[in-house]
Structures are given as structure tokens and as C-alpha cells.
Amino acid sequence: MTHTLTEAALWLLVLLPAVVGAALALSRLERAAAVVSLVTATLTAVLALIVAFGRPEMSVPFMAGSDFALGVDALSALVVPMVAVVTLLVVVFAAGEIRESQGRFHGLMLLFAAAALVTATAQSLPALLFSWEVMGATSFALIGFWWRDDQRVSAGVTAFVTTRTADVGMYVAAGAAVAGGSGLALADLAGSSASWRHVIAAGLLVAALGKAAQLPFSFWLSRAMEGPSPVSALLHSAAMVAMGGYLLLRVEPLLAATGWAAGAAAWVGAATALLLGTVAVAQRDLKQLLAASTSAQLGFVVMAAGLGTVSGGAAHLLAHASTKALLFLAAGAWLTALGPKRLAGLRGVARRWRLLGVTATAGALSLAGIAPLALWATKDAVLAAALEESPLLYAVGLAAAALSAAYAGKILMVVWRPVPLDEQAEVEGHHDEEQQGTRHIGPLEQAPLVVLALGALVLGALALPPVGDTVARTMAEEPLHPAPLELAVSALIALAVVGSVWWRRRVPEPRWALGWLGLEHITHVVVVRPTVRIAERLARFDDQVLDRAVTRSATGALTAARGMAAFDDTVVDGSVEAVSRSSLSAAERSARGDNRWLDGTVERVASWTRGLGRLARRPQTGQLHQYYIQAVAVLAIGVLLLLTVR
Amino acid sequence: MLSLIVFLPLAAALALVLAPRLGDTAARWSWVAVAGVDLALVVAVWWQYETPAEEQLAFEQRAEWIPGVNSSYHIGVDGLSLPLIAMTAVIFLACAVYALRDTNRPRLQSALFLFLQSVSMGLFVSADLILFFVFFDLSIVAMYFVIAGWGHGDAARSALKFFLYTFLGSLALLVGFIGLYIAADPHTFDMVELSEQTPLAGSSLAGGLVLAAILIGLAVKTPTVPFHTWLPPAHTDAPAVGSAVLAGVLLKMGTYGFVRIAMPMLPDAWRAWAWVVIVVGIVSVIYGALVALAQTDLKRMIAYTSVNHMGYIALAVGAAGLVAGDTAEARSIAVTGAVTQMVSHGLITGALFLLAGVLHDRANSYDMDAYGGLAAPAPRFAALFALGAFASLGLPGFSGFIAEFQIFTGSIAAAPATAIAVVGILITAALFLRSLQRIFTGHTRGKSTGFGDLHPAELWSVGSLLLLSVLIGVFPRPLLDVIEPASEVLIDLVGR
Structure with a gap:
């Protein structure tokens, strides 16, 4: 070959x-x-x-x-x-x-x-985790194969969530492997730096114990019996559960290296x-x-x-x-x-x-x-x-x-x-x-x-x-x-x-x-119920505190805006109005003054000037003898002025 | 090429608006056609894409725009943005196909979504902060109209809440952008130049404040705890396609901002505040998962799992800031995981929201307890939902595993305390299996009786999203080959 x-x-x-x-x-x-x-x-x-x-x-x-x-x-x-x-x-x-x-x-x-x-x-x-979790997901679908029965689907959910809880260890192990400088090849994991090696080993150990239905994870396997028998024959004998044990055999050098x-x-x-x-x-x-x-x-x-x-x-x-x-x-x-x-x-x-x-x-x-x-x-x-x-x-x-x-x-x-x-x-x-x-x-x-x-x-x-x-x-x-x-x-x-x-x-x-040592019951009491309760509390907090705070600050902004609008109407706009009113009345007053005084003065000056003009036109008769008399009069006044001023 | 990808949908949207006498069927199919062409263009770009040199972008284009403030029409792609552009194109096409059955004002809906597609594409190719910001805000406006105009339930209120909340967040972002602009010498909004300059590198106070403004802006959009409360009502009341785009594309604008703006432009501040980001990430992971576990409304549940999934991203990018000794490889793995997660979450959660839309379409309720034994009348629906659920809980074989494995591996190696976040995959496993059980198994009861199975449009749209997730899950290399060089560059930039 x-x-x-x-x-x-x-x-x-x-x-x-x-x-x-x-x-x-x-x-x-x-x-x-x-x-x-x-x-x-x-x-x-x-x-x-x-x-x-x-x-x-x-x-x-x-x-x-x-x-x-x-x-x-x-x-x-x-x-x-x-x-x-x-x-x-x-x-x-x-x-x-x-x-x-x-x-x-x-x-x-x-x-x-x-x-x-x-x-x-x-x-x-990465290849291991890839298939590891796909096994989990298909096992969910196979255990819950008869999906019209609620308890069978629940059993699948229990199997998947429990084994995934353990799988978290594998994600952490991957991070530790990168940090420890060993890379992600399974054969190299034992060569990781000493402190990270502990984390890798712990993570993989947890993941494997979960899949292999070892303590304290065993209860999911009990629930998994809700699935069809051929499913159990494959998943719960030769594969999946067996793969948990297999993983530990595969990384045995790593386990040994941690001490x-x-x-x-x-x-x-x-x-x-x-x-x-x-x-x-x-x-x-x-x-x-x-x-x-x-x-x-x-x-x-x-x-x-x-x-x-x-x-x-x-x-x-x-x-x-x-x-x-x-x-x-x-x-x-x-x-x-x-x-x-x-x-x-x-x-x-x-x-x-x-x-x-x-x-x-x-x-x-x-x-x-x-x-x-x-x-x-x-x-x-x-x-x-x-x-x-x-x-x-x-x-x-x-x-x-x-x-x-x-x-x-x-x-x-x-x-x-x-x-x-x-x-x-x-x-x-x-x-x-x-x-x-x-x-x-x-x-x-x-x-x-x-x-x-x-x-x-x-x-x-x-x-x-x-x-x-x-x-x-x-x-x-x-x-x-x-x-x-x-x-x-x-x-x-x-x-x-x-x-x-x-x-x-x-x-x-x-x-x-x-009752399988009451493991499932303990898990429910210690993990599942508190989680659900916390989730419900947080959801209420989200609706009643966080969201309401936002709504309230928006409402607050609205109220403030209304107040400001009122202020705007009464004070700002009011003063503007007042100013404009007073300037209007000032204008009116000044208009009146304008009419009476300014305009009057102008008019009067004009009429005076007109009168003066009329007066000034009078002497201009075009007759020489009258001009002579005027010239004599002006001269006489001039001489008089000259004499008195001196 | 990129400009064509960005503006083709916009042009189509304008054409649809200006053609009031276009028939409904024609409108819907032209949406599908344009989205399809746009995806084909993106595929062509991916095909020709070669990893650009450090501090450079591929398919770069630059034109003068607002020279007074050194802001230009500058676009380009790299390994961080190309996967998101592809994901965006895929999701919009899936939505277009899904919406083929929709009868509510299809012409306007198509136009609005095409506009939104332009905006989303534009954001991911932006290499200028002002350009980025414009697209960021326009996405909020467009999504507001999607929810308010095509939503159900208390749509107006949810839309308003979404708009105000995320708009306020975008203002914080703008403040941060202006801070960067002022600190830069010469002043500029150009992303590439800002990454080179790293303004505020010397001053920890100003750098911290600018980062805080940007982080808050992005955290609202992502969203992370405690800025997430706009998400559940927005999703619950949005139409199915709106939810898919909101979760698939719009949330990524926040996480994309982390890797595109915050990390490379403010590396000092990012390193100084890395633990804050990590803690926010871990809290989002666990809090989001736990709150999701307690939900009875399917759409709200999926919305909270989004908070959980976005938490992984925050965790990873935070861990990437813990610069120390020989962890560069680990941190690069974490960032690769984070970008993979953006793509993966888009595909998977998009699919799940489209599936949730089927519940509303047939029986007008998202209440999980109103159903039961639905697998009997709707086996195809049950099969696709089961696939989506397993994908979302991070099962290997789907893209979520590729993302989360790398996030955990890289983060734990960089900061062992982050291992606590792994609990998240446990709670999501429990909650998705529980929801599967509640809705689909047992004896057929409640609203399940007489429930019609998936129509071809629904089957093909959701099926192709999940198929892509499987392809990435089994053959991750084509995607990772694009992302990995960009993550390494980013880790270099953060380490400066």
C-alpha cells in the first residue's frame, strides 16, 4: 500500500x-x-x-x-x-x-x-475539540430522537449540557497550550512550560471525565437511556463514553508529567x-x-x-x-x-x-x-x-x-x-x-x-x-x-x-x-436552579433597573426640556417680549417726539426758511430805484454799525 | 470598484423612489437583482484582493472632499474590512430574497434597504473619520425608518428609543473624532494618517478622554452592557429583515470601530484601558447569556445572545491590548477570532432573526411557550432553526466555533482570568436547547397547529446564510488567510 x-x-x-x-x-x-x-x-x-x-x-x-x-x-x-x-x-x-x-x-x-x-x-x-463537541451535539439529537416525548428531549439536553460543562476544560486547555508555548499538537502538550502544563492536564482531565461519565458527571448517562437502544449500543459502549477514556490514554504522558x-x-x-x-x-x-x-x-x-x-x-x-x-x-x-x-x-x-x-x-x-x-x-x-x-x-x-x-x-x-x-x-x-x-x-x-x-x-x-x-x-x-x-x-x-x-x-x-447517588438532584440544587434564579433576577434587573434608568433619564431629559421650554416661554421669551414691547413703546414715544419735536422743528425751520425766502423775494422787484434805496439803507445800517461798534 | 459597490445600491434606491408606478413584484425583484450584483462585485474584489502593505489599503481611492478640515473621500479595504463587506453583501441579499413574500410597500422598502446597504458598505470602506461618521449616522436614520415604518408592536416607540440612544452614542463618537483631529499635527480626519501619527500618544489624560468618548460611542452601537437596553425592544418590534440587518450589519459598525479606529489610533490609551474593555466584555458575555436564558420571547432571547456574542469580541480586543512579553501570537489569535466572530455572528444571528420572523408571519407571536411540537407541522423550519441554534451556541462545524475557539485560546493565553468567559458557551448551549425544546418538540399544541412550513424564499435565504456558516466552520482558511495578516498588523500597531 x-x-x-x-x-x-x-x-x-x-x-x-x-x-x-x-x-x-x-x-x-x-x-x-x-x-x-x-x-x-x-x-x-x-x-x-x-x-x-x-x-x-x-x-x-x-x-x-x-x-x-x-x-x-x-x-x-x-x-x-x-x-x-x-x-x-x-x-x-x-x-x-x-x-x-x-x-x-x-x-x-x-x-x-x-x-x-x-x-x-x-x-x-483543534481537531480533537471539533469532533469532541460534534459527538456531543449528535448525541443530543440521537438521545432525543423520539422528540414527541418531552422527557427524552430533556435527557438529550442534560447529556449535551453536562458533557459541554466538562468540555469547557478543553477550551481552557487550548488557551493554556498556546500560553505554555507547546503549540496545539496533542503529542507536544507534555512539553509545555511547567505551570501551564498543570492547567492543560486539568482541563483535559475534566473534559475526559465528563465524556466518560465518570464521577461526578455520571448522571447524564442514566438520562441518556431514554434514547433508542442502538444509540446506547454505539454511543455508550464503543464511542463517545469510550472516547473519554481514550482521550486520557492518548494524553497519558501529559498526565504523568504533571505529577x-x-x-x-x-x-x-x-x-x-x-x-x-x-x-x-x-x-x-x-x-x-x-x-x-x-x-x-x-x-x-x-x-x-x-x-x-x-x-x-x-x-x-x-x-x-x-x-x-x-x-x-x-x-x-x-x-x-x-x-x-x-x-x-x-x-x-x-x-x-x-x-x-x-x-x-x-x-x-x-x-x-x-x-x-x-x-x-x-x-x-x-x-x-x-x-x-x-x-x-x-x-x-x-x-x-x-x-x-x-x-x-x-x-x-x-x-x-x-x-x-x-x-x-x-x-x-x-x-x-x-x-x-x-x-x-x-x-x-x-x-x-x-x-x-x-x-x-x-x-x-x-x-x-x-x-x-x-x-x-x-x-x-x-x-x-x-x-x-x-x-x-x-x-x-x-x-x-x-x-x-x-x-x-x-x-x-x-x-x-x-437513584444514581442523587447526582442529578445535587446538580439541580447546586448548579441549575441557582443559575436559572440568577438569570431571572438579572432579567428583572435589566428590565426594571437598567432599562428603566435609561427611560427615566430620557423622561428626565423630557421634563427638563419642558421646564426649559417654560423658562424659555416666560423668562427668555418674556424678556425678549418685554424688551421688544419697551422698545416698541420707546419707538412710539420717540415717534411721537419725532413728530412733535424733530419733525416739528424741521417743519418750522422749513417754514421759516420759506418765510425768509418770501421776505427775501420781496425786495427783488427788478426796479432800479428800489435797489438804490435798498443799497442806501444797507449802507446807512453799515455805517451806523461801524460807528456804534467802534 | 469600491465606489461602485458603495453607490450602486444608492443609485438603485433613487431610481426606485423616482419610479412610483413600478409594480410591487418588479420592485422586489430589482432589489434582489441589485443586491446580487453588489455581492458579485464584492466577490470580484475578494478574488483580486492581495494583502496590502502595512499602513496601506487595497483598492484605495481618494478624492478631495472638504479640504478645509483635511477630510477627503478616502476609501479602501484590508483584512479587517473585506470580510465585513462580504458579510454585509450576503446579508442584504438574503434579506432581499426573504422579503420577496413581503407585501407591505415593497418599492419603498426596497429603496430604503438599498440605501441602508450603501451606507453600510460605505462605512466599512471608509478611511476618513468624517466619512465614517456620516455613514454611521445615516445607518441610524435609515434603521429608524425601517423599524418605524415596517415594524410591529410598539414600533414607533422602539424606533425612537433606538434612534435617540444610538444617535447620542454617535455624538460621543463625534466628540472623540474631533479630539483626534485637534490633536493631530497637521490636523486631519484621515484614518491612515491618524494611525501613523498616533496623536495623543504622549498625553495619558487627553488620550484617555478621547478614547473614552470613542469607546462610549462604539459601546452603544455594539452594544455592550450597560448600554444595550435599546437592543431588545428594537429587535422585538423590527420587521424580520430589519432585525437581521440590525444584528448582522449595524452592530458590527461598533465592533469594527474598535479594531479600525480605537486600537490603531490610540494605542497608548488602549493599552492603559485594556482591562476595562476586558471586564466590559466578560460582563457582557455572562450577563447577556444569563438574561437571555430567562427570556420567554424568542426575539428578545436572540437579542440578548447578541449582547453575549458581542461581549466575546470586546473581550478579545481588550485582551489584545495587554501587551506583554511573548504573547503577540496569542493576542493576534484573539483579534482574528474577534473579526471572525463579527462575520459569523452576522450570518448566524441574521439567519435566526429571519427564522423568528416566520413565527410572527404565521402565528403573530414570539412567545416560545405559545408553541410546542412545531417540528411536526414544520419540519424544515425545525431543522433550520436547530442548525441555527447549534451554530449560535458555538458548535464546531459552524463559523461560531472558529471564532470563539480563537477568542478563548488567544484571550486565555494573554490573560488567564478571561477563562471565566467560557461559561458563556455553556449558558448559551442551555438556552438554545431549551428554546428548541419549548418550540419544536413534544406534542403539537398551541399556535403550532396548522403552522405552515418554510416557503422557498425563506428556505433559500436562511439556508444560504447557514450554509456559509458551515463552510467557514469547516474550511476556515480562505477567510482566516485574509484576516490573519491584518490582525498581526493591528497587534503591531497596538504594541507601539
Whole structure:
């Protein structure tokens, strides 16, 4: 295989389900959608195998100075085929199971699978966060697939918002990675500057714990059981939840480099395995039991990441994926056929559909940790690492293993123990509680279970020599062999617990564990309700204080303007009027004065002048003798004047 | 070329006004045609665009205008403005298509929107403060008539409030511009020269006061808390296309002012007051999201998410002012995120407001609780709204993620305390999913019964906005290749 060919295969691996999924989700195809989806999922599975062997890497420039980098290494070479194959098997199952809105269902499933495949191959934080959150969003749409039921949509909202709360850690980690100078490539994160390394590790740890439904985030997984069973089989076994554990395995060097994050992961994983194991034992609903056990089993993977055994964690991830997908599908098939809500309605069901019963039994035995099935070996690989680290951690892990035997034994007891004749009516009374059963399980529903059961039987080899050693070496790890004694102890405990459950016909169901430790209630009381209350207060503040302040200052401005208008009218305009009035009257007065005095004077002067003129005209008669007399008179007056003045 | 882009819609608007006997259909389609041609011209400009040298603009044009005060008709584009011009052209075209079904005085409406398009385009290409200011104010006038003339509910009052509030803000802006003019030597309103000169670099008091005036002016328009209260009523009572333009284009005039005017012209003052901008940004992010969470009216809810989204921009440009050691790369990432957010918010919120308009058109109510199970009678509407909601809450695969990831990454790296703003994406996730649930899921009830699904005009307009958001979300490089050089230049300028 040439290099470019495998690179193309990697591109196709993520683009094919993404593009076909998006197209299907927006289409209105029904039966054809299932066919298209089957073909796509098959091709994707083939591509996954190609890249698992070819190990291509590639990247394109993306953003924030970082690439959208995908690649397949030893770890993802295991996880990518797992995701693709489980997707294919679940799609086969769903082709028989889902009868309405098939375009939307298969489209979303393929979109989800594409996101999970990008997550599994992501080599840079932007690429990882990209697919990480798309997984969350498609899971919302898939859990709330039957959107006419409000509580199912609410469950989707809970799942998305809870996991996104944890995702905040990944955003912060990205900022810290830029600040710490390591860049956004996942492999370089451990090389960040010391102080920022803590922030990166903390952020990624929180994000992973949220997705993996570890404490304290586990409750969303309980709600997620409102979704269709095929959704749970894919999202809550092989992908999404599993991707949380996978992320911690992927960044194990970073966790180890901080000095505390690895220990924190190990203990949170152990605590989840123990507490959610107890929750699983207490459940009376098969899907709830399986969900709690998923959290618990992922606890072992998280523990493995904290303990530095990536190969052990990966083996457990794969073994669990196969086992749990099988059990979820079996639960889905029974649910569709009989419609019971509670375990009580499933009594003896394995005897009714034998093939289904046998395959589910393989899954349950693997889950219980019965030797030599898958989870027995993989879990012990993790426990061996725990024993090296701390005996207490080992003890907690072993107790959690015993709990898994208890809840798996509970399933076996319920589905296999024959129902006495006098109780049959009661069992049938529980049928059709949740939904109207079809009383039919077709070949499409059963075929995938056989393949998955095979996985549940043999995948333990990944943790046992010789295959396990090869796996460990490809991950540059020293193979870790659980001591024969440890293997024997855990196998014996599992057998003893399952046997005791079988014979005693019951397990203790602690009430405090039935409600998933009250985690959802606590979250509501501590986070959701106060937030909503603050939001309402702030909204009131916005309307009644901020907005009103603006309105009031506008009204104030208006009032001030009115006052000023009044002032303008009375004072300013008044004084102007007064001035103009007074100037008018002054003008009138002056006009009168003008008439009387000025004009009068002028007139008088004029008349005087006229009179003078008339007088002056009189002497000018034109007669010489009169001029002579005048000249004599003037002369005489002149002489007189001259004489008197002198 | 740029002048043609700016004035073509204006010419068309004049022609529409002067042709009173033009039929309604012809008027509506000529709006679509002109908006389409304008978008084509913008695409052509983008195609030929090459990153200009520092302190220069591409497609520059300069003509004498008011020589007495050294103000000229100076226009040009760079990596900060080109994406906004493209976004503006897209939104106006989408509105033109959406309004094809509108029967309320289409000729005048088309003319008014074409005028508004000219004004918006003009603002983003302006390289002169007076020119900028004229377009800034004309946008307010035009939007006033849009709300008052084509709005519903208490439209007159909301329009007046919008007008007075933003007009007052623009006066503060004008005061700041005059301050810059007076401080510049030689006096000038030219943006490029002012960025080179950085007047008031020496005086922290005068620089601070001028920045304060400009910041208040821009904060009102953006809007940020506490200057946002005009936004919800304006959106609620505006017609769908008016809301889309208001949120998509007009709000960006405020945020664009930060990166175009405040940061490069007053770098000293910007650095000194960076923390104030950051705090305002963080408060807007969280406050806007929380208040949005409590809303029951869909349009008010989207309006408050705009406050939230604009808060991210303020946060990022504030963080860009925290000049220290080796954070230049981080701060440049933050600015790139901020500009991306301007484009992204325009597309996504534009789409959401157009979708909200469908509710009003069919059932005359924005009250989310009046609906329920709407996905049954209106599956296409439900699908597009779900896409818009996920886009708006910053889901990867949409442009919002590209913007917000860069804003957070850059800001947190420059100032770790800004990490608190990440809570915003959580609250918006919750509120959008809640609104989806309230309106679309459950049993069909209330006003949902008999609700008609999207018409082709609605489908195509909203669908193309969301499609663009997806394209940016999946292939961000063509956009980021334009923005990134400009952000680096801006970071250099702020660091002077």
C-alpha cells in the first residue's frame, strides 16, 4: 500500500460518513436510508482496517496557528477499527429496529461515527475539540430522537449540557497550550512550560471525565437511556463514553508529567468503578443497569491511563466496547419485542429467543469477569498495574470487579432462571409497560450479536501474551503480565459472586444507589436552579433597573426640556417680549417726539426758511430805484454799525 | 470598484423612489437583482484582493472632499474590512430574497434597504473619520425608518428609543473624532494618517478622554452592557429583515470601530484601558447569556445572545491590548477570532432573526411557550432553526466555533482570568436547547397547529446564510488567510 493511498483512505474514513450522514439527516428517505447507511458503514469499516495497517498521518492548516491534524498510531490503530466495526454492527441492527424517520436516524448515526473517528485519529487540539463537541451535539439529537416525548428531549439536553460543562476544560486547555508555548499538537502538550502544563492536564482531565461519565458527571448517562437502544449500543459502549477514556490514554504522558493528574485519574476511575458498580447492582431496569456498569467499566480505563498502562487500558476499552454493545443491543431487542420497563418483565426471556439468549450470556459472562472471557483478562491487566502502584487502589479495583460480577450475575439470573407457572402472569403483566412489544426479533437484529459475542469471547487476548505483549510493544511500553495468582483470584471471585447471585436469586439493592447517588438532584440544587434564579433576577434587573434608568433619564431629559421650554416661554421669551414691547413703546414715544419735536422743528425751520425766502423775494422787484434805496439803507445800517461798534 | 459597490445600491434606491408606478413584484425583484450584483462585485474584489502593505489599503481611492478640515473621500479595504463587506453583501441579499413574500410597500422598502446597504458598505470602506461618521449616522436614520415604518408592536416607540440612544452614542463618537483631529499635527480626519501619527500618544489624560468618548460611542452601537437596553425592544418590534440587518450589519459598525479606529489610533490609551474593555466584555458575555436564558420571547432571547456574542469580541480586543512579553501570537489569535466572530455572528444571528420572523408571519407571536411540537407541522423550519441554534451556541462545524475557539485560546493565553468567559458557551448551549425544546418538540399544541412550513424564499435565504456558516466552520482558511495578516498588523500597531 502506498503512502498516498492510505492518506486518502484516512480522509475518506472521516469524510465519507460525515458527508453521507449530513445528506441523510436532511433527507426524507426511509427504507433507502438504511441501505445507504449500511453501504457507508461497511465502506467505513473497510477503510478503518486499511488505515489501521497503513498508519497514515496528514494535516491541513486550520486555525490559531495550528493544523487540523489526523493520524493513526498504535493506540488509534486499535480504537479506529473498533469504532467503525461497532458502528457497522449497530447500523445493521438498527436497519431492523428503527422504522420511522430512518433518514434522520441513520444520518445522525453516521455523523456521530464520523465525529468519533476524527476524535480517535485527532493529533491536534483543534481537531480533537471539533469532533469532541460534534459527538456531543449528535448525541443530543440521537438521545432525543423520539422528540414527541418531552422527557427524552430533556435527557438529550442534560447529556449535551453536562458533557459541554466538562468540555469547557478543553477550551481552557487550548488557551493554556498556546500560553505554555507547546503549540496545539496533542503529542507536544507534555512539553509545555511547567505551570501551564498543570492547567492543560486539568482541563483535559475534566473534559475526559465528563465524556466518560465518570464521577461526578455520571448522571447524564442514566438520562441518556431514554434514547433508542442502538444509540446506547454505539454511543455508550464503543464511542463517545469510550472516547473519554481514550482521550486520557492518548494524553497519558501529559498526565504523568504533571505529577498529580495521573494519580487523580487513577483514583477517580477507581472510585467510579466502585460507586457506579454499586449503582449498577441496585438498578431494576436493564438499560439503567448497563449504563451504570458502563461508567464503572470506563473507570478501569481511566484508572489505566492514570497508572500509565496504555495498552491495558486500550485492551479493556475494546473488550468492553464489544461486550457492552452486545448487551445494549440484546436489551434493545428484548425491549422492542416485549416492551417491559423493568427487569422483572424480562424473567426467563433468554429461553424464549435462544440465539439472543446465548449471545447475551456471552456478554454477561465477559462483563462478570469470568475466565477466560474478554473483560476478565483486560481488567486484570489494569489491576496488575494498580497493585504495583498501591495496594489500596488494587483493593478498590478488585472490589469493583466483584461488583461487576454481581450485576452481570443479576442479568443472567433474571433472563435464564425459569419462571414458575404461578408467576408467569405477573411477568407478563410487566410486558408492554414501556412500549407496545412486537413479539418479534428478526435476523437483522440477531446477526450483529453473534459477531459482538465473538469479540466478548476472544478480545481478552489483547491483554494476554503473546498478543498482549505485541500490543504493548507497539505502544512503546514494557509488557505487564498479571501474576497467575492475581488472574486466578479475580476469576475465582467472579465465579463465586455469580454463583452466589444465581443460587440466592437476589442481590442487595441499596436504595441510595438506586437513584444514581442523587447526582442529578445535587446538580439541580447546586448548579441549575441557582443559575436559572440568577438569570431571572438579572432579567428583572435589566428590565426594571437598567432599562428603566435609561427611560427615566430620557423622561428626565423630557421634563427638563419642558421646564426649559417654560423658562424659555416666560423668562427668555418674556424678556425678549418685554424688551421688544419697551422698545416698541420707546419707538412710539420717540415717534411721537419725532413728530412733535424733530419733525416739528424741521417743519418750522422749513417754514421759516420759506418765510425768509418770501421776505427775501420781496425786495427783488427788478426796479432800479428800489435797489438804490435798498443799497442806501444797507449802507446807512453799515455805517451806523461801524460807528456804534467802534 | 469600491465606489461602485458603495453607490450602486444608492443609485438603485433613487431610481426606485423616482419610479412610483413600478409594480410591487418588479420592485422586489430589482432589489434582489441589485443586491446580487453588489455581492458579485464584492466577490470580484475578494478574488483580486492581495494583502496590502502595512499602513496601506487595497483598492484605495481618494478624492478631495472638504479640504478645509483635511477630510477627503478616502476609501479602501484590508483584512479587517473585506470580510465585513462580504458579510454585509450576503446579508442584504438574503434579506432581499426573504422579503420577496413581503407585501407591505415593497418599492419603498426596497429603496430604503438599498440605501441602508450603501451606507453600510460605505462605512466599512471608509478611511476618513468624517466619512465614517456620516455613514454611521445615516445607518441610524435609515434603521429608524425601517423599524418605524415596517415594524410591529410598539414600533414607533422602539424606533425612537433606538434612534435617540444610538444617535447620542454617535455624538460621543463625534466628540472623540474631533479630539483626534485637534490633536493631530497637521490636523486631519484621515484614518491612515491618524494611525501613523498616533496623536495623543504622549498625553495619558487627553488620550484617555478621547478614547473614552470613542469607546462610549462604539459601546452603544455594539452594544455592550450597560448600554444595550435599546437592543431588545428594537429587535422585538423590527420587521424580520430589519432585525437581521440590525444584528448582522449595524452592530458590527461598533465592533469594527474598535479594531479600525480605537486600537490603531490610540494605542497608548488602549493599552492603559485594556482591562476595562476586558471586564466590559466578560460582563457582557455572562450577563447577556444569563438574561437571555430567562427570556420567554424568542426575539428578545436572540437579542440578548447578541449582547453575549458581542461581549466575546470586546473581550478579545481588550485582551489584545495587554501587551506583554511573548504573547503577540496569542493576542493576534484573539483579534482574528474577534473579526471572525463579527462575520459569523452576522450570518448566524441574521439567519435566526429571519427564522423568528416566520413565527410572527404565521402565528403573530414570539412567545416560545405559545408553541410546542412545531417540528411536526414544520419540519424544515425545525431543522433550520436547530442548525441555527447549534451554530449560535458555538458548535464546531459552524463559523461560531472558529471564532470563539480563537477568542478563548488567544484571550486565555494573554490573560488567564478571561477563562471565566467560557461559561458563556455553556449558558448559551442551555438556552438554545431549551428554546428548541419549548418550540419544536413534544406534542403539537398551541399556535403550532396548522403552522405552515418554510416557503422557498425563506428556505433559500436562511439556508444560504447557514450554509456559509458551515463552510467557514469547516474550511476556515480562505477567510482566516485574509484576516490573519491584518490582525498581526493591528497587534503591531497596538504594541507601539
